[in-house]
Amino acid sequence: MNTKYTTKDGERIDQIAYAAYGDPKNWMGIIDANPTLPITPNVVQGLSLRVPIVGQQTLSDNSENLPPWKK
Secondary structure (H helix, E strand, O other): OEEEEEOOOOOOHHHHHHHHHOOHHHOHHHHHHOOOOOOOOOOOOOOEEEEEOOOOOOOOOOHHHOOHHHO
């Protein structure tokens, strides 16, 4: 799942990763989700990027298959 992000003037992918994930080192997922993005030090203003949503997986209501420490 992705969310859309419109770039600002002078922004870098690591800055976008920090804003989205709280860690500038998570930039690779953004690159992978936008294969046509030119690799430059700064992105062009006004680009619409797909930013993958990263979060906790939701567990099934069926807890019988979970280990005891997850029940």
